[in-house]
Amino acid sequence: MGFLEILSGFFGIVYTIAWSVSFYPQPLLSFRRRSTSGTTVDFPLINCLGFLAYFVSNATFYYSSLIRAQYAARYNGLxxxxxxNDITFAAHGLVLSVVTASQYLFPRAWGFAPSIGNRPSRPILGVFFGCVVGVGVVLFVVVGSPARDSADAAVDAWVWLDAIYAVSYVKLMVTLIKYTPQVMTNYRNRSTKGWSILQILLDFAGGILSIAQQGIDSYIQRDWSGITGNPVKFALGNASMVYDLVFMAQHYVLYSDAGGKPEERGPLLVRGDEERRVD
Incomplete structure:
Protein backbone atom coordinates (compact mmCIF):
# COMPACT_ATOMS: atom_id res chain seq x y z
CA MET A 1 0.00 0.00 0.00
CA GLY A 2 1.43 3.35 -1.07
CA PHE A 3 1.57 6.66 0.77
CA LEU A 4 -1.50 8.08 -0.98
CA GLU A 5 -3.59 5.03 -0.11
CA ILE A 6 -2.55 5.37 3.54
CA LEU A 7 -3.28 9.11 3.48
CA SER A 8 -6.69 8.49 1.95
CA GLY A 9 -7.51 5.96 4.64
CA PHE A 10 -6.28 8.32 7.37
CA PHE A 11 -8.39 11.19 6.02
CA GLY A 12 -11.37 8.85 5.86
CA ILE A 13 -10.99 7.86 9.50
CA VAL A 14 -10.47 11.42 10.73
CA TYR A 15 -13.36 12.93 8.76
CA THR A 16 -15.64 10.11 9.89
CA ILE A 17 -14.71 10.83 13.51
CA ALA A 18 -15.13 14.59 13.06
CA TRP A 19 -18.50 14.28 11.35
CA SER A 20 -19.67 11.61 13.78
CA VAL A 21 -18.71 13.61 16.87
CA SER A 22 -20.42 16.68 15.37
CA PHE A 23 -23.80 15.05 16.03
CA TYR A 24 -23.35 15.16 19.81
CA PRO A 25 -22.88 18.84 20.79
CA GLN A 26 -26.42 19.92 19.77
CA PRO A 27 -28.46 17.27 21.62
CA LEU A 28 -26.12 17.54 24.61
CA LEU A 29 -26.50 21.32 24.65
CA SER A 30 -30.29 21.03 24.46
CA PHE A 31 -30.24 18.42 27.23
CA ARG A 32 -28.10 20.64 29.42
CA ARG A 33 -30.40 23.61 28.81
CA ARG A 34 -33.51 21.41 29.15
CA SER A 35 -34.78 23.28 26.11
CA THR A 36 -34.65 23.39 22.32
CA SER A 37 -35.43 27.11 22.20
CA GLY A 38 -33.47 29.05 19.62
CA THR A 39 -33.37 26.10 17.24
CA THR A 40 -35.80 24.43 14.87
CA VAL A 41 -36.94 20.83 14.41
CA ASP A 42 -36.56 21.19 10.63
CA PHE A 43 -32.82 20.42 10.73
CA PRO A 44 -32.86 17.10 12.65
CA LEU A 45 -36.11 15.96 11.05
CA ILE A 46 -34.98 16.32 7.45
CA ASN A 47 -31.61 14.91 8.50
CA CYS A 48 -33.35 11.63 9.38
CA LEU A 49 -34.51 11.25 5.79
CA GLY A 50 -31.16 12.36 4.41
CA PHE A 51 -29.09 9.90 6.42
CA LEU A 52 -31.50 7.06 5.77
CA ALA A 53 -31.01 7.66 2.05
CA TYR A 54 -27.26 8.05 2.49
CA PHE A 55 -26.99 4.79 4.42
CA VAL A 56 -29.02 2.84 1.85
CA SER A 57 -27.06 4.21 -1.13
CA ASN A 58 -23.63 3.75 0.48
CA ALA A 59 -24.39 0.22 1.66
CA THR A 60 -25.66 -0.72 -1.79
CA PHE A 61 -22.64 0.76 -3.59
CA TYR A 62 -20.34 -1.09 -1.20
CA TYR A 63 -22.00 -4.50 -0.93
CA SER A 64 -24.10 -5.07 -4.07
CA SER A 65 -22.18 -6.90 -6.79
CA LEU A 66 -24.84 -5.94 -9.36
CA ILE A 67 -24.65 -2.23 -8.59
CA ARG A 68 -20.85 -2.30 -8.63
CA ALA A 69 -20.90 -4.12 -11.98
CA GLN A 70 -23.32 -1.59 -13.45
CA TYR A 71 -21.19 1.25 -12.08
CA ALA A 72 -18.07 -0.27 -13.66
CA ALA A 73 -19.85 -0.59 -17.01
CA ARG A 74 -20.90 3.04 -16.92
CA TYR A 75 -17.57 4.44 -15.66
CA ASN A 76 -14.87 2.63 -17.60
CA GLY A 77 -14.39 -0.33 -15.28
CA LEU A 78 -13.84 1.71 -12.12
CA ASN A 85 -16.39 4.34 6.98
CA ASP A 86 -19.01 6.04 4.78
CA ILE A 87 -21.51 3.35 5.77
CA THR A 88 -20.74 3.54 9.48
CA PHE A 89 -20.92 7.32 9.37
CA ALA A 90 -24.33 7.22 7.68
CA ALA A 91 -25.71 4.69 10.17
CA HIS A 92 -24.41 6.69 13.12
CA GLY A 93 -25.77 9.93 11.67
CA LEU A 94 -29.21 8.37 11.22
CA VAL A 95 -29.35 7.21 14.85
CA LEU A 96 -28.21 10.57 16.25
CA SER A 97 -30.59 12.49 13.97
CA VAL A 98 -33.49 10.42 15.28
CA VAL A 99 -32.39 11.07 18.86
CA THR A 100 -32.07 14.82 18.24
CA ALA A 101 -35.42 15.03 16.45
CA SER A 102 -37.09 13.25 19.37
CA GLN A 103 -36.06 16.14 21.66
CA TYR A 104 -38.31 18.41 19.59
CA LEU A 105 -41.14 16.00 18.83
CA PHE A 106 -41.34 14.47 22.32
CA PRO A 107 -40.02 17.20 24.66
CA ARG A 108 -41.84 15.92 27.73
CA ALA A 109 -40.10 12.56 27.43
CA TRP A 110 -36.80 14.45 27.77
CA GLY A 111 -38.07 16.66 30.57
CA PHE A 112 -38.09 19.70 28.29
CA ALA A 113 -40.63 22.48 28.32
CA PRO A 114 -42.33 22.74 24.89
CA SER A 115 -40.86 25.59 22.86
CA ILE A 116 -41.22 27.24 19.47
CA GLY A 117 -39.67 25.09 16.76
CA ASN A 118 -41.29 21.79 17.70
CA ARG A 119 -43.36 21.70 14.52
CA PRO A 120 -41.75 21.17 11.11
CA SER A 121 -42.29 23.95 8.58
CA ARG A 122 -44.29 23.46 5.41
CA PRO A 123 -41.27 23.90 3.08
CA ILE A 124 -39.37 21.15 4.91
CA LEU A 125 -42.39 18.85 4.84
CA GLY A 126 -42.73 19.60 1.12
CA VAL A 127 -39.11 18.62 0.50
CA PHE A 128 -39.54 15.51 2.65
CA PHE A 129 -42.52 14.16 0.76
CA GLY A 130 -41.24 15.44 -2.58
CA CYS A 131 -38.08 13.36 -2.19
CA VAL A 132 -40.11 10.27 -1.33
CA VAL A 133 -42.33 10.75 -4.39
CA GLY A 134 -39.31 11.40 -6.64
CA VAL A 135 -37.60 8.16 -5.59
CA GLY A 136 -40.87 6.32 -6.08
CA VAL A 137 -41.15 7.59 -9.66
CA VAL A 138 -37.60 6.49 -10.51
CA LEU A 139 -38.21 3.06 -8.96
CA PHE A 140 -41.34 2.73 -11.09
CA VAL A 141 -39.36 3.50 -14.25
CA VAL A 142 -36.53 1.11 -13.33
CA VAL A 143 -38.89 -1.73 -12.47
CA GLY A 144 -40.46 -1.28 -15.90
CA SER A 145 -37.10 -1.43 -17.69
CA PRO A 146 -36.27 -4.81 -19.27
CA ALA A 147 -32.55 -4.12 -18.83
CA ARG A 148 -32.73 -3.27 -15.11
CA ASP A 149 -30.67 -6.33 -14.06
CA SER A 150 -28.08 -6.04 -16.83
CA ALA A 151 -24.59 -4.68 -16.27
CA ASP A 152 -23.80 -4.32 -19.96
CA ALA A 153 -26.88 -2.15 -20.56
CA ALA A 154 -25.99 0.27 -17.75
CA VAL A 155 -24.43 2.73 -20.20
CA ASP A 156 -27.63 3.72 -21.97
CA ALA A 157 -30.57 2.07 -20.20
CA TRP A 158 -32.47 2.43 -16.94
CA VAL A 159 -30.97 -0.02 -14.45
CA TRP A 160 -30.93 -0.48 -10.68
CA LEU A 161 -27.92 1.82 -10.49
CA ASP A 162 -30.21 4.70 -11.45
CA ALA A 163 -32.55 3.84 -8.60
CA ILE A 164 -29.67 3.94 -6.15
CA TYR A 165 -28.57 7.28 -7.60
CA ALA A 166 -32.11 8.59 -7.01
CA VAL A 167 -31.89 7.52 -3.37
CA SER A 168 -28.45 9.12 -3.00
CA TYR A 169 -29.70 12.39 -4.48
CA VAL A 170 -32.17 12.60 -1.62
CA LYS A 171 -29.20 13.10 0.70
CA LEU A 172 -27.83 15.75 -1.64
CA MET A 173 -31.15 17.61 -1.72
CA VAL A 174 -31.44 17.43 2.05
CA THR A 175 -27.92 18.79 2.52
CA LEU A 176 -28.61 21.71 0.19
CA ILE A 177 -31.57 22.94 2.24
CA LYS A 178 -31.41 21.45 5.74
CA TYR A 179 -29.46 24.31 7.34
CA THR A 180 -31.54 27.09 5.81
CA PRO A 181 -34.28 27.15 8.50
CA GLN A 182 -31.67 27.47 11.26
CA VAL A 183 -29.81 30.21 9.39
CA MET A 184 -33.09 32.11 9.13
CA THR A 185 -33.93 31.44 12.79
CA ASN A 186 -30.57 32.88 13.86
CA TYR A 187 -31.17 35.86 11.59
CA ARG A 188 -34.62 36.54 13.04
CA ASN A 189 -33.38 36.14 16.62
CA ARG A 190 -30.19 38.10 15.92
CA SER A 191 -28.54 35.41 18.03
CA THR A 192 -27.11 31.90 17.87
CA LYS A 193 -28.36 31.06 21.35
CA GLY A 194 -29.14 27.35 21.63
CA TRP A 195 -27.28 26.48 18.41
CA SER A 196 -24.00 24.69 19.09
CA ILE A 197 -21.04 26.16 17.20
CA LEU A 198 -18.91 23.14 18.09
CA GLN A 199 -20.93 20.92 15.76
CA ILE A 200 -20.31 23.43 12.97
CA LEU A 201 -16.55 23.50 13.51
CA LEU A 202 -16.40 19.69 13.47
CA ASP A 203 -18.60 19.57 10.37
CA PHE A 204 -16.31 22.03 8.59
CA ALA A 205 -13.21 19.97 9.37
CA GLY A 206 -14.94 16.81 8.21
CA GLY A 207 -16.00 18.42 4.94
CA ILE A 208 -12.45 19.43 4.07
CA LEU A 209 -11.08 15.94 4.75
CA SER A 210 -13.95 14.22 2.91
CA ILE A 211 -13.25 16.17 -0.27
CA ALA A 212 -9.51 15.61 0.14
CA GLN A 213 -10.03 11.85 0.43
CA GLN A 214 -12.18 11.73 -2.69
CA GLY A 215 -9.62 13.79 -4.61
CA ILE A 216 -6.82 11.44 -3.57
CA ASP A 217 -8.86 8.39 -4.58
CA SER A 218 -9.57 9.90 -7.99
CA TYR A 219 -5.90 10.80 -8.46
CA ILE A 220 -4.86 7.24 -7.59
CA GLN A 221 -7.27 5.90 -10.21
CA ARG A 222 -6.06 8.55 -12.68
CA ASP A 223 -9.71 9.25 -13.46
CA TRP A 224 -11.85 12.06 -12.02
CA SER A 225 -15.00 10.02 -12.51
CA GLY A 226 -14.32 9.06 -8.91
CA ILE A 227 -15.91 12.44 -8.24
CA THR A 228 -18.36 12.65 -11.13
CA GLY A 229 -19.47 9.08 -10.43
CA ASN A 230 -20.16 9.90 -6.79
CA PRO A 231 -21.35 13.52 -6.93
CA VAL A 232 -23.28 13.25 -3.67
CA LYS A 233 -20.19 12.69 -1.52
CA PHE A 234 -18.38 15.53 -3.28
CA ALA A 235 -21.31 17.92 -2.99
CA LEU A 236 -21.92 17.03 0.66
CA GLY A 237 -18.56 18.39 1.71
CA ASN A 238 -18.86 21.58 -0.36
CA ALA A 239 -22.46 22.43 0.55
CA SER A 240 -21.90 21.77 4.23
CA MET A 241 -18.81 23.98 4.32
CA VAL A 242 -20.66 26.92 2.75
CA TYR A 243 -23.33 26.71 5.44
CA ASP A 244 -20.65 26.23 8.11
CA LEU A 245 -19.01 29.49 7.05
CA VAL A 246 -22.36 31.27 7.34
CA PHE A 247 -22.89 29.92 10.86
CA MET A 248 -19.35 30.89 11.86
CA ALA A 249 -19.98 34.42 10.59
CA GLN A 250 -23.23 34.60 12.54
CA HIS A 251 -21.69 33.25 15.73
CA TYR A 252 -18.34 35.01 15.78
CA VAL A 253 -19.02 38.20 13.81
CA LEU A 254 -22.63 39.22 13.23
CA TYR A 255 -24.12 38.22 16.58
CA SER A 256 -21.01 37.88 18.70
CA ASP A 257 -22.33 40.42 21.19
CA ALA A 258 -25.88 39.10 21.19
CA GLY A 259 -27.32 38.08 24.52
CA GLY A 260 -28.01 34.58 23.32
CA LYS A 261 -24.60 33.13 22.60
CA PRO A 262 -23.01 33.35 26.06
CA GLU A 263 -26.15 31.89 27.62
CA GLU A 264 -25.86 28.48 25.98
CA ARG A 265 -25.29 27.01 29.44
CA GLY A 266 -28.95 26.97 30.29
CA PRO A 267 -32.42 28.37 29.55
CA LEU A 268 -33.70 31.58 30.99
CA LEU A 269 -36.82 31.88 33.07
CA VAL A 270 -38.41 35.29 32.68
CA ARG A 271 -40.36 36.75 35.58
CA GLY A 272 -41.54 40.27 35.06
CA ASP A 273 -38.56 42.43 34.15
CA GLU A 274 -36.03 40.06 35.69
CA GLU A 275 -34.20 37.14 34.11
CA ARG A 276 -32.88 34.18 36.06
CA ARG A 277 -30.66 31.41 34.68
CA VAL A 278 -31.36 27.74 35.21
CA ASP A 279 -28.18 25.61 34.90
Whole structure:
Protein backbone atom coordinates (compact mmCIF):
# COMPACT_ATOMS: atom_id res chain seq x y z
CA MET A 1 0.00 0.00 0.00
CA GLY A 2 1.43 3.35 -1.07
CA PHE A 3 1.57 6.66 0.77
CA LEU A 4 -1.50 8.08 -0.98
CA GLU A 5 -3.59 5.03 -0.11
CA ILE A 6 -2.55 5.37 3.54
CA LEU A 7 -3.28 9.11 3.48
CA SER A 8 -6.69 8.49 1.95
CA GLY A 9 -7.51 5.96 4.64
CA PHE A 10 -6.28 8.32 7.37
CA PHE A 11 -8.39 11.19 6.02
CA GLY A 12 -11.37 8.85 5.86
CA ILE A 13 -10.99 7.86 9.50
CA VAL A 14 -10.47 11.42 10.73
CA TYR A 15 -13.36 12.93 8.76
CA THR A 16 -15.64 10.11 9.89
CA ILE A 17 -14.71 10.83 13.51
CA ALA A 18 -15.13 14.59 13.06
CA TRP A 19 -18.50 14.28 11.35
CA SER A 20 -19.67 11.61 13.78
CA VAL A 21 -18.71 13.61 16.87
CA SER A 22 -20.42 16.68 15.37
CA PHE A 23 -23.80 15.05 16.03
CA TYR A 24 -23.35 15.16 19.81
CA PRO A 25 -22.88 18.84 20.79
CA GLN A 26 -26.42 19.92 19.77
CA PRO A 27 -28.46 17.27 21.62
CA LEU A 28 -26.12 17.54 24.61
CA LEU A 29 -26.50 21.32 24.65
CA SER A 30 -30.29 21.03 24.46
CA PHE A 31 -30.24 18.42 27.23
CA ARG A 32 -28.10 20.64 29.42
CA ARG A 33 -30.40 23.61 28.81
CA ARG A 34 -33.51 21.41 29.15
CA SER A 35 -34.78 23.28 26.11
CA THR A 36 -34.65 23.39 22.32
CA SER A 37 -35.43 27.11 22.20
CA GLY A 38 -33.47 29.05 19.62
CA THR A 39 -33.37 26.10 17.24
CA THR A 40 -35.80 24.43 14.87
CA VAL A 41 -36.94 20.83 14.41
CA ASP A 42 -36.56 21.19 10.63
CA PHE A 43 -32.82 20.42 10.73
CA PRO A 44 -32.86 17.10 12.65
CA LEU A 45 -36.11 15.96 11.05
CA ILE A 46 -34.98 16.32 7.45
CA ASN A 47 -31.61 14.91 8.50
CA CYS A 48 -33.35 11.63 9.38
CA LEU A 49 -34.51 11.25 5.79
CA GLY A 50 -31.16 12.36 4.41
CA PHE A 51 -29.09 9.90 6.42
CA LEU A 52 -31.50 7.06 5.77
CA ALA A 53 -31.01 7.66 2.05
CA TYR A 54 -27.26 8.05 2.49
CA PHE A 55 -26.99 4.79 4.42
CA VAL A 56 -29.02 2.84 1.85
CA SER A 57 -27.06 4.21 -1.13
CA ASN A 58 -23.63 3.75 0.48
CA ALA A 59 -24.39 0.22 1.66
CA THR A 60 -25.66 -0.72 -1.79
CA PHE A 61 -22.64 0.76 -3.59
CA TYR A 62 -20.34 -1.09 -1.20
CA TYR A 63 -22.00 -4.50 -0.93
CA SER A 64 -24.10 -5.07 -4.07
CA SER A 65 -22.18 -6.90 -6.79
CA LEU A 66 -24.84 -5.94 -9.36
CA ILE A 67 -24.65 -2.23 -8.59
CA ARG A 68 -20.85 -2.30 -8.63
CA ALA A 69 -20.90 -4.12 -11.98
CA GLN A 70 -23.32 -1.59 -13.45
CA TYR A 71 -21.19 1.25 -12.08
CA ALA A 72 -18.07 -0.27 -13.66
CA ALA A 73 -19.85 -0.59 -17.01
CA ARG A 74 -20.90 3.04 -16.92
CA TYR A 75 -17.57 4.44 -15.66
CA ASN A 76 -14.87 2.63 -17.60
CA GLY A 77 -14.39 -0.33 -15.28
CA LEU A 78 -13.84 1.71 -12.12
CA UNK A 79 -15.28 0.98 -8.70
CA UNK A 80 -17.39 3.36 -6.58
CA UNK A 81 -15.39 5.62 -4.25
CA UNK A 82 -17.39 4.46 -1.24
CA UNK A 83 -15.60 3.21 1.85
CA UNK A 84 -16.81 1.22 4.84
CA ASN A 85 -16.39 4.34 6.98
CA ASP A 86 -19.01 6.04 4.78
CA ILE A 87 -21.51 3.35 5.77
CA THR A 88 -20.74 3.54 9.48
CA PHE A 89 -20.92 7.32 9.37
CA ALA A 90 -24.33 7.22 7.68
CA ALA A 91 -25.71 4.69 10.17
CA HIS A 92 -24.41 6.69 13.12
CA GLY A 93 -25.77 9.93 11.67
CA LEU A 94 -29.21 8.37 11.22
CA VAL A 95 -29.35 7.21 14.85
CA LEU A 96 -28.21 10.57 16.25
CA SER A 97 -30.59 12.49 13.97
CA VAL A 98 -33.49 10.42 15.28
CA VAL A 99 -32.39 11.07 18.86
CA THR A 100 -32.07 14.82 18.24
CA ALA A 101 -35.42 15.03 16.45
CA SER A 102 -37.09 13.25 19.37
CA GLN A 103 -36.06 16.14 21.66
CA TYR A 104 -38.31 18.41 19.59
CA LEU A 105 -41.14 16.00 18.83
CA PHE A 106 -41.34 14.47 22.32
CA PRO A 107 -40.02 17.20 24.66
CA ARG A 108 -41.84 15.92 27.73
CA ALA A 109 -40.10 12.56 27.43
CA TRP A 110 -36.80 14.45 27.77
CA GLY A 111 -38.07 16.66 30.57
CA PHE A 112 -38.09 19.70 28.29
CA ALA A 113 -40.63 22.48 28.32
CA PRO A 114 -42.33 22.74 24.89
CA SER A 115 -40.86 25.59 22.86
CA ILE A 116 -41.22 27.24 19.47
CA GLY A 117 -39.67 25.09 16.76
CA ASN A 118 -41.29 21.79 17.70
CA ARG A 119 -43.36 21.70 14.52
CA PRO A 120 -41.75 21.17 11.11
CA SER A 121 -42.29 23.95 8.58
CA ARG A 122 -44.29 23.46 5.41
CA PRO A 123 -41.27 23.90 3.08
CA ILE A 124 -39.37 21.15 4.91
CA LEU A 125 -42.39 18.85 4.84
CA GLY A 126 -42.73 19.60 1.12
CA VAL A 127 -39.11 18.62 0.50
CA PHE A 128 -39.54 15.51 2.65
CA PHE A 129 -42.52 14.16 0.76
CA GLY A 130 -41.24 15.44 -2.58
CA CYS A 131 -38.08 13.36 -2.19
CA VAL A 132 -40.11 10.27 -1.33
CA VAL A 133 -42.33 10.75 -4.39
CA GLY A 134 -39.31 11.40 -6.64
CA VAL A 135 -37.60 8.16 -5.59
CA GLY A 136 -40.87 6.32 -6.08
CA VAL A 137 -41.15 7.59 -9.66
CA VAL A 138 -37.60 6.49 -10.51
CA LEU A 139 -38.21 3.06 -8.96
CA PHE A 140 -41.34 2.73 -11.09
CA VAL A 141 -39.36 3.50 -14.25
CA VAL A 142 -36.53 1.11 -13.33
CA VAL A 143 -38.89 -1.73 -12.47
CA GLY A 144 -40.46 -1.28 -15.90
CA SER A 145 -37.10 -1.43 -17.69
CA PRO A 146 -36.27 -4.81 -19.27
CA ALA A 147 -32.55 -4.12 -18.83
CA ARG A 148 -32.73 -3.27 -15.11
CA ASP A 149 -30.67 -6.33 -14.06
CA SER A 150 -28.08 -6.04 -16.83
CA ALA A 151 -24.59 -4.68 -16.27
CA ASP A 152 -23.80 -4.32 -19.96
CA ALA A 153 -26.88 -2.15 -20.56
CA ALA A 154 -25.99 0.27 -17.75
CA VAL A 155 -24.43 2.73 -20.20
CA ASP A 156 -27.63 3.72 -21.97
CA ALA A 157 -30.57 2.07 -20.20
CA TRP A 158 -32.47 2.43 -16.94
CA VAL A 159 -30.97 -0.02 -14.45
CA TRP A 160 -30.93 -0.48 -10.68
CA LEU A 161 -27.92 1.82 -10.49
CA ASP A 162 -30.21 4.70 -11.45
CA ALA A 163 -32.55 3.84 -8.60
CA ILE A 164 -29.67 3.94 -6.15
CA TYR A 165 -28.57 7.28 -7.60
CA ALA A 166 -32.11 8.59 -7.01
CA VAL A 167 -31.89 7.52 -3.37
CA SER A 168 -28.45 9.12 -3.00
CA TYR A 169 -29.70 12.39 -4.48
CA VAL A 170 -32.17 12.60 -1.62
CA LYS A 171 -29.20 13.10 0.70
CA LEU A 172 -27.83 15.75 -1.64
CA MET A 173 -31.15 17.61 -1.72
CA VAL A 174 -31.44 17.43 2.05
CA THR A 175 -27.92 18.79 2.52
CA LEU A 176 -28.61 21.71 0.19
CA ILE A 177 -31.57 22.94 2.24
CA LYS A 178 -31.41 21.45 5.74
CA TYR A 179 -29.46 24.31 7.34
CA THR A 180 -31.54 27.09 5.81
CA PRO A 181 -34.28 27.15 8.50
CA GLN A 182 -31.67 27.47 11.26
CA VAL A 183 -29.81 30.21 9.39
CA MET A 184 -33.09 32.11 9.13
CA THR A 185 -33.93 31.44 12.79
CA ASN A 186 -30.57 32.88 13.86
CA TYR A 187 -31.17 35.86 11.59
CA ARG A 188 -34.62 36.54 13.04
CA ASN A 189 -33.38 36.14 16.62
CA ARG A 190 -30.19 38.10 15.92
CA SER A 191 -28.54 35.41 18.03
CA THR A 192 -27.11 31.90 17.87
CA LYS A 193 -28.36 31.06 21.35
CA GLY A 194 -29.14 27.35 21.63
CA TRP A 195 -27.28 26.48 18.41
CA SER A 196 -24.00 24.69 19.09
CA ILE A 197 -21.04 26.16 17.20
CA LEU A 198 -18.91 23.14 18.09
CA GLN A 199 -20.93 20.92 15.76
CA ILE A 200 -20.31 23.43 12.97
CA LEU A 201 -16.55 23.50 13.51
CA LEU A 202 -16.40 19.69 13.47
CA ASP A 203 -18.60 19.57 10.37
CA PHE A 204 -16.31 22.03 8.59
CA ALA A 205 -13.21 19.97 9.37
CA GLY A 206 -14.94 16.81 8.21
CA GLY A 207 -16.00 18.42 4.94
CA ILE A 208 -12.45 19.43 4.07
CA LEU A 209 -11.08 15.94 4.75
CA SER A 210 -13.95 14.22 2.91
CA ILE A 211 -13.25 16.17 -0.27
CA ALA A 212 -9.51 15.61 0.14
CA GLN A 213 -10.03 11.85 0.43
CA GLN A 214 -12.18 11.73 -2.69
CA GLY A 215 -9.62 13.79 -4.61
CA ILE A 216 -6.82 11.44 -3.57
CA ASP A 217 -8.86 8.39 -4.58
CA SER A 218 -9.57 9.90 -7.99
CA TYR A 219 -5.90 10.80 -8.46
CA ILE A 220 -4.86 7.24 -7.59
CA GLN A 221 -7.27 5.90 -10.21
CA ARG A 222 -6.06 8.55 -12.68
CA ASP A 223 -9.71 9.25 -13.46
CA TRP A 224 -11.85 12.06 -12.02
CA SER A 225 -15.00 10.02 -12.51
CA GLY A 226 -14.32 9.06 -8.91
CA ILE A 227 -15.91 12.44 -8.24
CA THR A 228 -18.36 12.65 -11.13
CA GLY A 229 -19.47 9.08 -10.43
CA ASN A 230 -20.16 9.90 -6.79
CA PRO A 231 -21.35 13.52 -6.93
CA VAL A 232 -23.28 13.25 -3.67
CA LYS A 233 -20.19 12.69 -1.52
CA PHE A 234 -18.38 15.53 -3.28
CA ALA A 235 -21.31 17.92 -2.99
CA LEU A 236 -21.92 17.03 0.66
CA GLY A 237 -18.56 18.39 1.71
CA ASN A 238 -18.86 21.58 -0.36
CA ALA A 239 -22.46 22.43 0.55
CA SER A 240 -21.90 21.77 4.23
CA MET A 241 -18.81 23.98 4.32
CA VAL A 242 -20.66 26.92 2.75
CA TYR A 243 -23.33 26.71 5.44
CA ASP A 244 -20.65 26.23 8.11
CA LEU A 245 -19.01 29.49 7.05
CA VAL A 246 -22.36 31.27 7.34
CA PHE A 247 -22.89 29.92 10.86
CA MET A 248 -19.35 30.89 11.86
CA ALA A 249 -19.98 34.42 10.59
CA GLN A 250 -23.23 34.60 12.54
CA HIS A 251 -21.69 33.25 15.73
CA TYR A 252 -18.34 35.01 15.78
CA VAL A 253 -19.02 38.20 13.81
CA LEU A 254 -22.63 39.22 13.23
CA TYR A 255 -24.12 38.22 16.58
CA SER A 256 -21.01 37.88 18.70
CA ASP A 257 -22.33 40.42 21.19
CA ALA A 258 -25.88 39.10 21.19
CA GLY A 259 -27.32 38.08 24.52
CA GLY A 260 -28.01 34.58 23.32
CA LYS A 261 -24.60 33.13 22.60
CA PRO A 262 -23.01 33.35 26.06
CA GLU A 263 -26.15 31.89 27.62
CA GLU A 264 -25.86 28.48 25.98
CA ARG A 265 -25.29 27.01 29.44
CA GLY A 266 -28.95 26.97 30.29
CA PRO A 267 -32.42 28.37 29.55
CA LEU A 268 -33.70 31.58 30.99
CA LEU A 269 -36.82 31.88 33.07
CA VAL A 270 -38.41 35.29 32.68
CA ARG A 271 -40.36 36.75 35.58
CA GLY A 272 -41.54 40.27 35.06
CA ASP A 273 -38.56 42.43 34.15
CA GLU A 274 -36.03 40.06 35.69
CA GLU A 275 -34.20 37.14 34.11
CA ARG A 276 -32.88 34.18 36.06
CA ARG A 277 -30.66 31.41 34.68
CA VAL A 278 -31.36 27.74 35.21
CA ASP A 279 -28.18 25.61 34.90
Missing amino acids: TPTVHF
